[in-house]
Amino acid sequence: MQIILSQLQRELPTAGLTQAQALERLPMLGFPIDGVATVEGETVLDVDVTANRPDVMSHRGLARDLAATLGAELAALPTTTLGGAPQREIRLETPACPTYSTAVLTLGATQATPADVQTFLRALGMTPKGLAAVDASNELLHRYGHPTHAFDADKLQGAIRVRFAQAGETLVTLDGVDRKLTPEDLIIADDSGPIAFAGVMGGESTKVTETTRTVLLESAWFDPKVVRPMARRHNLHTDGSHRFGRGADPVMAAVVRDLLAQRLIEWAGATVLSAWTVGAVPARAAAITLPLTQLNRIAGETVDAAEAETLLARLGCEVSRSATTVTAVPPTWRHDLTLPEDLAEEVLRLRGYDRIGSSLPAVDADPEPLSPSYRTAASLSRRLAHLGFFQTVTYGFIGPDEDAAFAAAGNPAEGRALGNPLGLEYSVMRASLLPSLKATALHNRRQGQKEVRLFEIAPAYPAGLEGKPSVALVWGGLRGGEDHLTASRAVLAADLRGVAQSLGFGSAPIQDLGDGLLGVEVALDTLAAPPERIIPRFQGFSRFPAVERDLSLVVDLGKPFGDLAAAMGGVLPQPELQHLGVVDVYRGKGMAPGKQALLVRFRFQHASRTLTSEEVEGWVQSALKAAEGVGATLRA
Amino acid sequence: MEPQLELLPPEILEAQSAFAERLSACADLDALLRMKGAYVGREGSHAARLMELLKTAPKEQKRDLGAAINALKNAWEEALKTRQAELEATKKAIPAEDATLPPPRPPEGALHPLQRLMDRLVEAFRPLGYHVEEGPEVETEEHNFDGLNIPADHPARGSSDTFYFSARPDLLLRTHTSPVQVRVLKRYGTKNAAGVSLLEEKGGLRFLAPGRVYRKDEIDPTHSPMFHQVEGMLVAKGIGMQHLKGTLAYAMKALFGPGADVRFRPSYFPFVEPGCEMDVRCPLCGGSGCRVCKGSGWVEILGAGLIHPKVLEHAGIDPTVWSGFAFGMGVERTAMMVSQSPDLRLFFENDQRFLAQMGGLD
Numbered sequence: 002m003q004i005i006l007s008q009l010q011r012e013l014p015t016a017g018l019t020q021a022q023a024l025e026r027l028p029m030l031g032f033p034i035d036g037v038a039t040v041e042g043e044t045v046l047d048v049d050v051t052a053n054r055p056d057v058m059s060h061r062g063l064a065r066d067l068a069a070t071l072g073a074e075l076a077a078l079p080t081t082t083l084g085g086a087p088q089r090e091i092r093l094e095t096p097a098c099p100t101y102s103t104a105v106l107t108l109g110a111t112q113a114t115p116a117d118v119q120t121f122l123r124a125l126g127m128t129p130k131g132l133a134a135v136d137a138s139n140e141l142l143h144r145y146g147h148p149t150h151a152f153d154a155d156k157l158q159g160a161i162r163v164r165f166a167q168a169g170e171t172l173v174t175l176d177g178v179d180r181k182l183t184p185e186d187l188i189i190a191d192d193s194g195p196i197a198f199a200g201v202m203g204g205e206s207t208k209v210t211e212t213t214r215t216v217l218l219e220s221a222w223f224d225p226k227v228v229r230p231m232a233r234r235h236n237l238h239t240d241g242s243h244r245f246g247r248g249a250d251p252v253m254a255a256v257v258r259d260l261l262a263q264r265l266i267e268w269a270g271a272t273v274l275s276a277w278t279v280g281a282v283p284a285r286a287a288a289i290t291l292p293l294t295q296l297n298r299i300a301g302e303t304v305d306a307a308e309a310e311t312l313l314a315r316l317g318c319e320v321s322r323s324a325t326t327v328t329a330v331p332p333t334w335r336h337d338l339t340l341p342e343d344l345a346e347e348v349l350r351l352r353g354y355d356r357i358g359s360s361l362p363a364v365d366a367d368p369e370p371l372s373p374s375y376r377t378a379a380s381l382s383r384r385l386a387h388l389g390f391f392q393t394v395t396y397g398f399i400g401p402d403e404d405a406a407f408a409a410a411g412n413p414a415e416g417r418a419l420g421n422p423l424g425l426e427y428s429v430m431r432a433s434l435l436p437s438l439k440a441t442a443l444h445n446r447r448q449g450q451k452e453v454r455l456f457e458i459a460p461a462y463p464a465g466l467e468g469k470p471s472v473a474l475v476w477g478g479l480r481g482g483e484d485h486l487t488a489s490r491a492v493l494a495a496d497l498r499g500v501a502q503s504l505g506f507g508s509a510p511i512q513d514l515g516d517g518l519l520g521v522e523v524a525l526d527t528l529a530a531p532p533e534r535i536i537p538r539f540q541g542f543s544r545f546p547a548v549e550r551d552l553s554l555v556v557d558l559g560k561p562f563g564d565l566a567a568a569m570g571g572v573l574p575q576p577e578l579q580h581l582g583v584v585d586v587y588r589g590k591g592m593a594p595g596k597q598a599l600l601v602r603f604r605f606q607h608a609s610r611t612l613t614s615e616e617v618e619g620w621v622q623s624a625l626k627a628a629e630g631v632g633a634t635l636r637a
Numbered sequence: 638m639e640p641q642l643e644l645l646p647p648e649i650l651e652a653q654s655a656f657a658e659r660l661s662a663c664a665d666l667d668a669l670l671r672m673k674g675a676y677v678g679r680e681g682s683h684a685a686r687l688m689e690l691l692k693t694a695p696k697e698q699k700r701d702l703g704a705a706i707n708a709l710k711n712a713w714e715e716a717l718k719t720r721q722a723e724l725e726a727t728k729k730a731i732p733a734e735d736a737t738l739p740p741p742r743p744p745e746g747a748l749h750p751l752q753r754l755m756d757r758l759v760e761a762f763r764p765l766g767y768h769v770e771e772g773p774e775v776e777t778e779e780h781n782f783d784g785l786n787i788p789a790d791h792p793a794r795g796s797s798d799t800f801y802f803s804a805r806p807d808l809l810l811r812t813h814t815s816p817v818q819v820r821v822l823k824r825y826g827t828k829n830a831a832g833v834s835l836l837e838e839k840g841g842l843r844f845l846a847p848g849r850v851y852r853k854d855e856i857d858p859t860h861s862p863m864f865h866q867v868e869g870m871l872v873a874k875g876i877g878m879q880h881l882k883g884t885l886a887y888a889m890k891a892l893f894g895p896g897a898d899v900r901f902r903p904s905y906f907p908f909v910e911p912g913c914e915m916d917v918r919c920p921l922c923g924g925s926g927c928r929v930c931k932g933s934g935w936v937e938i939l940g941a942g943l944i945h946p947k948v949l950e951h952a953g954i955d956p957t958v959w960s961g962f963a964f965g966m967g968v969e970r971t972a973m974m975v976s977q978s979p980d981l982r983l984f985f986e987n988d989q990r991f992l993a994q995m996g997g998l999d
């Protein structure tokens with residue numbers, strides 16, 4: 002919201018408010034300053050107002066809050082009291098408009114908006130129209146916060162009705178758009194049909210122009226619960242809808258009608274034919290009682306009850322006080338005050354939050370442990386980073402094509418699709434993290450990375466919208482080759498498998514993602530959480546020497562080592578067999594066609610004694626026999 | 638004097654004849670130490686056997702046999718010592734080769750900077766007894782809005798602000814981490830068979846909820862449809878604004894260092910009352926005013942307040958007995974401010990150069 006400093010000062014004639022004070026005070030009242038600019042020679046503040054405070058969305062409204070905290074006087078509101086008999090029937094057909102102040106005036110031969118008002122409007126970024134009714138309405142809205150409207154009275158037909166629209170009715174608004182109305186739209190209508198959106202925007206058919214001779218003014222109060230959805234429905238966010246949509250001050254309806262008429266008299270030589278009000282201002286809000294114990298608990302100290310009373314009264318509340326409570330009836334412009342907590346906040350706000358103390362609460366509750374899922378993710382991400390992987394953060398939604406390649410058959414994208422995505426490429430909650438990592442890996446490859454090592458820990462959606470916290474790794478490109486001892490070579494599935502196995506991913510498959518990229522993904526709940534004990538329970542280990550033996554076996558190409566290992570492991574004693582692995586695979590020269598040689602390594606160890614060479618030799622021979630049983634021969 | 642080897646038993650002679658070959662076959666210190674044990678070790682070695690033999694030998698042989706054994710033992714020890722020195726020299730020679738050659742280095746990865754910041758916050762709050770709670774990204778309106786006192790006609794609920802699912806219009810992508818508050822409060826507020834709630838049983842509740850959230854913002858240098866928040870909450874008895882201020886000031890010192898300066902301003906969020914925003918002294922200009930802090934010397938870092946009574950009531954917790962505070966911090970906003978990164982999109986592009994520079998490791 003734009004606020005002209007000099008006009009703010011005008012509303013606080015005795016406060017002597019300087020620019021520096023305004024910049025310091027307003028944020029501490031809850032209204033941060035987003036910028037300061039000079040426009041039309043005026044200092045203009047860009048003030049941030051939260052949605053619950055429509056009452057400060059004007060120069061006077063903001064000044065009123067400043068006056069309350071400073072204990073300063075507000076400038077007197079100019080008063081003009083107009084009256085007269087109704088000139089036209091005005092029917093309020095819904096409680097959404099309880100009060101409607103109006104006036105009918107004939108305009109003089111010439112009209113001119115005063116130079117200072119033109120500057121006021123320009124400083125706020127508006128263009129003066131030279132039409133007194135329009136410029137005055139805009140000025141009053143920004144000065145006093147109450148939106149008004151003027152109709153060309155000669156274009157009105159019959160009675161004016163404030164009612165909800167009927168299905169099928171249309172309205173061409175002042176912006177020239179022909180709008181279809183719904184029964185939820187609150188409108189102003191005459192015998193011709195809808196002529197304005199109540200509190201949001203006027204209609205083209207009855208608008209004031211240079212040739213307008215007679216005007217009918219509208220200064221009403223419309224229910225925010227009706228105006229706000231209406232503005233959203235028609236995407237009509239106007240100064241009027243912002244104020245009525247959040248809650249205007251019903252008492253200001255008649256006041257601003259008078260001020261508007263007064264301006265037309267002064268700027269356009271207008272004559273008031275009559276001014277009257279239909280309906281009544283809604284009853285004031287209920288009294289709120291704030292126990293002093295509650296105020297003191299919230300404030301963290303004993304607040305002087307008299308000070309609380311004074312501050313609430315300065316806000317316009319009707320305040321009374323007992324020995325243990327403060328009771329306040331909120332002013333007509335404060336629709337946000339409904340609870341004792343609201344009153345407590347107002348007291349603290351006007352005193353200044355900087356006056357609140359600062360201390361750590363003493364909570365008599367034992368600390369709770371970190372959850373296994375949190376500890377799993379935390380330790381896994383650290384291990385992966387230490388293993389050389391970079392953690393990525395990517396969006397949870399991707400395009401349906403990228404998703405399809407990784408989604409299970411029973412997990413259609415439609416079940417995971419957003420109804421209102423930013424675009425097709427951000428429309429489906431991903432079944433797997435791998436497509437996102439693949440795209441990230443390809444980006445890095447394009448940026449010249451020879452090797453990409455990435456991981457992400459995030460929810461995946463492998464079955465509908467049930468998010469499953471998961472971890473995925475992608476590794477690809479060329480590894481090594483950066484020093485004289487390590488040769489460069491392509492990253493192989495075995496590399497990623499080794500990492501996956503060391504992290505306890507079990508039998509999760511290594512997936513070939515294409516473009517030299519390999520990936521693996523598992524759900525976090527399939528991983529063992531790091532032990533809760535800081536140090537695990539001790540388990541004994543053998544201090545007797547281990548014995549290693551190698552066996553070179555010739556097998557068919559394509560024969561999985563797993564078959565051999567199962568056969569050999571089955572005949573070897575447990576737990577003496579500590580390890581059974583392959584330390585070399587030889588294919589090529591010297592091998593019979595279709596054959597390969599595996600150098601198998603056994604490691605044996607006994608828990609309580611040194612093994613003899615005879616028993617180890619016997620085991621190796623039995624392993625050899627078992628291997629021969631599945632087609633292996635001893636390499637000569 | 639030549640040793641009189643013929644006095645020795647045949648297995649010792651065999652060991653002696655293999656000695657030279659086995660010694661040169663020792664490729665490393667481990668092998669050498671094993672061989673040393675076998676030949677001259679205190680127990681079970683060839684030398685130990687010879688000493689046993691000497692004890693039981695006829696008196697007239699003892700002198701010559703003793704001399705032969707000594708000579709043999711000395712020869713073995715000498716040779717072993719020489720070979721050991723050789724092997725040790727080889728070992729030491731490698732680094733002397735050229736210490737300026739780039740050695741093989743283990744690969745270096747990194748945690749994501751957003752993760753590191755969230756971890757640091759958790760770390761800062763752990764000593765105060767906070768644990769971590771998690772919640773799903775796909776949420777209900779009840780958890781994301783209703784339970785947080787956000788009115789049914791609030792603009793944030795609209796499809797221009799919040800992502801909804803086409804097949805399940807009752808579900809949405811959470812727009813903040815605050816639904817975790819609703820979930821946890823309901824869990825703590827539910828009374829068991831004995832009529833006692835978890836909150837009453839434990840006497841209080843303190844947690845952080847870091848996580849991913851979504852809002853329908855177009856992607857640009859300062860907006861992203863997905864970002865992270867860290868939610869914090871404390872519920873106990875007699876909690877006031879001073880506790881919120883004290884806790885956050887403490888945490889900011891843990892996060893930004895002991896010099897961290899903060900201020901609290903009134904603000905509005907439907908799920909707190911009173912509400913506030915906390916600013917930290919601008920890290921770029923130190924308070925004198927710059928582009929980042931829009932000249933004010935302060936940068937907003939989080940929103941907070943005392944838990945709104947309606948939020949407690951929704952979870953079945955009596956607000957006349959229990960009170961507490963809640964706060965929510967935007968992780969990206971803070972990361973951008975601290976790192977002075979020019980573009981939010983860097984955090985989601987995941988360029989390894991950015992991650993290596995920003996992420997690092999703990």
Ligand SMILES: [Zn+2]
Binds near residue numbers: 919923925929934
């Ligand atoms: Zn600054």
